[in-house]
Amino acid sequence: MSLTSLSTTDHSQCAEMLRRLNARLDGTGTRVSIPSQRLDSFGFEMAVEAAGEKRGGITFAVEAGSQRLRDVINKNVTEQDLLAATHNAFSLGWRRMKLYFMIGLPTETDEDVVAIGELAERVLSCAREAVDPKQRGNVSVTCSVGTFVPKSHTPFQWQGQVPADEIRRRQQLLVASVRSKAVRVTYPDPRSSAIDSFLSRAGRAAYEVVEGAWRRGARFDAWSDCFAYEAWLDAARAQGFELEEVVCTDYDLDARLPWDHTSPGETKGFLQREWRRALAAQTTADCTRASCQGCGVCPGLHTHNVIVGER
Numbered sequence: 199m200s201l202t203s204l205s206t207t208d209h210s211q212c213a214e215m216l217r218r219l220n221a222r223l224d225g226t227g228t229r230v231s232i233p234s235q236r237l238d239s240f241g242f243e244m245a246v247e248a249a250g251e252k253r254g255g256i257t258f259a260v261e262a263g264s265q266r267l268r269d270v271i272n273k274n275v276t277e278q279d280l281l282a283a284t285h286n287a288f289s290l291g292w293r294r295m296k297l298y299f300m301i302g303l304p305t306e307t308d309e310d311v312v313a314i315g316e317l318a319e320r321v322l323s324c325a326r327e328a329v330d331p332k333q334r335g336n337v338s339v340t341c342s343v344g345t346f347v348p349k350s351h352t353p354f355q356w357q358g359q360v361p362a363d364e365i366r367r368r369q370q371l372l373v374a375s376v377r378s379k380a381v382r383v384t385y386p387d388p389r390s391s392a393i394d395s396f397l398s399r400a401g402r403a404a405y406e407v408v409e410g411a412w413r414r415g416a417r418f419d420a421w422s423d424c425f426a427y428e429a430w431l432d433a434a435r436a437q438g439f440e441l442e443e444v445v446c447t448d449y450d451l452d453a454r455l456p457w458d459h460t461s462p463g464e465t466k467g468f469l470q471r472e473w474r475r476a477l478a479a480q481t482t483a484d485c486t487r488a489s490c491q492g493c494g495v496c497p498g499l500h501t502h503n504v505i506v507g508e509r
């Protein structure tokens with residue numbers, strides 16, 4: 199049973215929920231899992247709760263290989279955090295670690311791509327040092343490297359996706375830069391990420407394309423053996439546009455966006471400010487841990503940011 203949400207481990211009562219669920223499910227053959235662990239002591243408490251005695255694999259979302267790029271995307275995680283968590287995990291009995299990364303983030307360079315592999319190798323060395331020398335051969339690190347998909351109502355909503363051919367080149371660059379056989383790199387077909395982007399960025403015409411792709415035989419596209427990219431391209435052409443153009447085009451900061459008439463509460467001015475800060479690699483504090491950053495959600499939705507209990 200997986201407790202999934204956008205950010206499960208940010209729930210202030212997550213460890214308590216895991217404790218209670220595990221107690222309730224004890225002896226039923228059912229295990230509880232959470233998608234990825236936070237890199238702090240609270241995250242660790244949850245990892246221990248979720249894993250119980252079976253410490254096979256543990257997952258951390260690092261997102262970018264270099265500190266510069268982690269600052270661009272406001273991922274408040276340092277290499278030190280990751281290595282400390284690695285040491286803890288492998289000392290406590292874990293033997294496999296999965297790290298989530300993304301390729302194609304705004305401002306990404308080849309150095310940032312290679313940095314993913316370099317970081318994974320440092321994690322592997324740290325993990326090996328934390329275990330008994332006889333067990334070092336069992337230690338492995340998997341980098342699951344997704345393709346960045348720009349999403350509406352985020353500071354990256356104006357940014358087009360990196361074209362599929364260039365994503366493929368960066369994936370190959372990463373694979374070639376990893377030397378250790380104990381570090382595995384997995385990544386999706388960049389064309390399927392282009393469909394994700396299309397569904398995220400296209401306007402009303404997207405529904406005609408979804409139906410058109412279905413009429414052309416597209417089914418279960420998330421399964422690689424069923425993925426029918428040509429059906430999507432044809433369906434987009436039938437509506438008068440090239441799917442890859444919609445996916446890869448940058449919007450001007452003052453452009454009217456297809457989703458501007460909807461809002462989860464944040465102001466456009468806040469997103470524009472965050473976009474400029476991202477380009478300058480300036481981080482913004484998390485308002486659930488620091489002061490209000492003025493995103494507009496609380497006044498816009500007439501609500502208050504209330505955190506229950508210690509985090």
Ligand code: SF4
Nearest residue numbers: 485490491492493496
């Ligand atoms: S406290 Fe509310 S308005 Fe302020 S940054 Fe957080 S969510 Fe936005």
